[in-house]
Amino acid sequence: MRVIGVLVLLLLTHLVLANRSGHAQDVWPQAALVAVQCVALWAVFMRWRRSAALIRLPWLLLALAVLMQVLWAGTNVFALLFGDKSGFLAAMATVLSGLYVVPCMFMVTRSFARNEPRIVAVLDLVLSCMVAVLVYKFFTTLLSGPLAADPNSIKLVLFQADAIDYSLAFMAILRLFGARSFRWRFFYFTASAYLLVNAIVATVYNRLELHGLPWWSGSLIDIPHALLAVVAIRQPPRWLRAYRPPLTVSQTIASFAPILLSMMVVMLGISSSRINFVPGLVVGCASVLFYGLRVAFIESRNMDMKRAVDLSALRLEQQVGRDPLTGIANRAALDTRLREALEEGRRTGRCCSLLMIDIDYFKQYNDSLGHVAGDTCLVKVAYALSSSQVRTRDLVARYGGEEFVVVLVDTPAETALEVARRLAASIEHLQIAHPSGPHGWITVSIGISTQALDAPVEPMALLEEADRALYLAKRNGRNRVEAAGDTASLDTGRGAI
Numbered sequence: 011m012r013v014i015g016v017l018v019l020l021l022l023t024h025l026v027l028a029n030r031s032g033h034a035q036d037v038w039p040q041a042a043l044v045a046v047q048c049v050a051l052w053a054v055f056m057r058w059r060r061s062a063a064l065i066r067l068p069w070l071l072l073a074l075a076v077l078m079q080v081l082w083a084g085t086n087v088f089a090l091l092f093g094d095k096s097g098f099l100a101a102m103a104t105v106l107s108g109l110y111v112v113p114c115m116f117m118v119t120r121s122f123a124r125n126e127p128r129i130v131a132v133l134d135l136v137l138s139c140m141v142a143v144l145v146y147k148f149f150t151t152l153l154s155g156p157l158a159a160d161p162n163s164i165k166l167v168l169f170q171a172d173a174i175d176y177s178l179a180f181m182a183i184l185r186l187f188g189a190r191s192f193r194w195r196f197f198y199f200t201a202s203a204y205l206l207v208n209a210i211v212a213t214v215y216n217r218l219e220l221h222g223l224p225w226w227s228g229s230l231i232d233i234p235h236a237l238l239a240v241v242a243i244r245q246p247p248r249w250l251r252a253y254r255p256p257l258t259v260s261q262t263i264a265s266f267a268p269i270l271l272s273m274m275v276v277m278l279g280i281s282s283s284r285i286n287f288v289p290g291l292v293v294g295c296a297s298v299l300f301y302g303l304r305v306a307f308i309e310s311r312n313m314d315m316k317r318a319v320d321l322s323a324l325r326l327e328q329q330v331g332r333d334p335l336t337g338i339a340n341r342a343a344l345d346t347r348l349r350e351a352l353e354e355g356r357r358t359g360r361c362c363s364l365l366m367i368d369i370d371y372f373k374q375y376n377d378s379l380g381h382v383a384g385d386t387c388l389v390k391v392a393y394a395l396s397s398s399q400v401r402t403r404d405l406v407a408r409y410g411g412e413e414f415v416v417v418l419v420d421t422p423a424e425t426a427l428e429v430a431r432r433l434a435a436s437i438e439h440l441q442i443a444h445p446s447g448p449h450g451w452i453t454v455s456i457g458i459s460t461q462a463l464d465a466p467v468e469p470m471a472l473l474e475e476a477d478r479a480l481y482l483a484k485r486n487g488r489n490r491v492e493a494a495g496d497t498a499s500l501d502t503g504r505g506a507i
């Protein structure tokens with residue numbers, strides 16, 4: 011409330027001083043304007059200090075824009091004080107009014123996305139500076155020398171000024187309705203209130219200037235600054251919290267915003283070509299080129315990110331369903347594949363078989379050589395089972411502990427017996443030394459079960475059957491293959507049935 015009181019006092023003082031001097035652009039009315047602008051600058055600065063890190067940059071840009079206005083009005087005061095209305099200080103005031111566009115452009119056109127390439131920010135800065143230089147050159151050329159007397163020149167300057175001011179305001183409003191976070195909505199709400207009222211005031215002020223400024227006209231410039239101070243310090247309106255645009259709307263607006271920069275440069279380039287054709291053409295082309303580069307850099311970054319996401323998704327896909335120690339399929343993958351194999355067997359009439367493989371005397375192996383050697387042994391066995399002993403359609407999985415399961419698709423009991431014998435032999439051929447085992451090296455016992463066509467076979471039932479056959483192999487002396495049901499049993503150790 012105190013700030014509003016100060017503002018009202020300053021506005022009244024400005025009016026009284028202007029009325030007394032009878033001239034809008036006198037030293038004291040101008041000083042009052044600087045005071046109002048300083049209050050606005052302070053209010054924005056306070057918001058910047060209290061903001062979260064992500065939203066600090068736009069508030070800083072808004073503060074910079076107001077600072078340019080303060081410096082512009084302040085330089086005017088000095089120019090009046092030192093009687094330098096058309097010298098260095100006046101030129102500096104024009105430069106500062108051009109520079110005001112740079113932070114404004116930056117805050118309404120940038121996406122402020124964290125993953126945006128740095129080079130894009132550099133391109134945007136170059137384009138914003140181009141706008142500032144063109145504004146300065148264009149206005150100083152058209153408003154000085156013989157062109158200053160030409161009504162068409164004046165009209166063109168007014169049109170350009172309006173186009174810039176209203177484009178900035180329009181983009182700020184668009185960003186307000188495209189912002190998904192409340193903090194950003196509040197920022198754009200403040201910025202658009204300031205830019206829109208500033209644009210309206212500039213339109214009126216510039217038209218008034220054509221016929222000579224009335225004494226009160228300087229107070230018009232107070233309005234956007236006073237409004238900015240009030241909006242920045244007060245609590246945000248409730249609808250700002252409630253409103254939330256859909257993601258697609260938000261993304262579209264954020265991607266569209268940067269075009270304003272190029273559009274502005276093209277527009278100024280075309281207008282400048284009236285006075286000086288070649289620079290105007292060069293600037294217009296540069297703007298299109300910069301926009302193309304901007305799109306190319308962002309597209310390339312997006313493609314990089316997509317590639318990285320695809321790769322990690324692939325890795326994740328590979329990791330899910332894998333046993334972390336041995337790298338072969340885990341229990342979850344086994345369940346899925348076994349169900350599929352059983353379904354296929356039922357549909358085609360070609361049964362699948364299951365081998366349950368268990369390393370013999372593995373506890374003693376661990377006890378005598380240690381757990382790390384035990385892990386290495388498991389990896390070797392898994393590799394031997396999966397490397398070239400089974401078809402690609404079959405599946406070798408770690409069932410748990412030192413137990414492995416092999417799903418043999420479209421394989422009758424007799425063939426499964428042959429495969430089991432081959433696998434047992436390949437493990438024996440590894441010749442993994444087992445100091446406390448009866449054979450001196452690692453051997454396995456295998457239980458076989460085969461899908462029965464006449465009975466609906468559940469994956470669990472087939473696993474239990476293989477487990478029973480494995481138990482039989484262990485009981486019958488280990489290093490053996492046993493089949494469930496009445497299939498023949500096989501002593502794998504010495505090759506005798």
Ligand SMILES: Nc1nc2c(ncn2[C@@H]2O[C@H](COP(=O)(O)OP(=O)(O)OP(=O)(O)O)[C@@H](O)[C@H]2O)c(=O)[nH]1
Binds near residue numbers: 335371374385388488
């Ligand atoms: N190193 C290692 N050992 C494991 C792992 N999983 C289970 N084991 C060990 O495997 C051993 C299995 O012991 P048992 O079930 O008694 O079987 P076994 O000693 O092979 O005896 P039989 O199967 O009857 O020949 C236990 O000592 C477990 O600690 C593992 O991932 N790494």
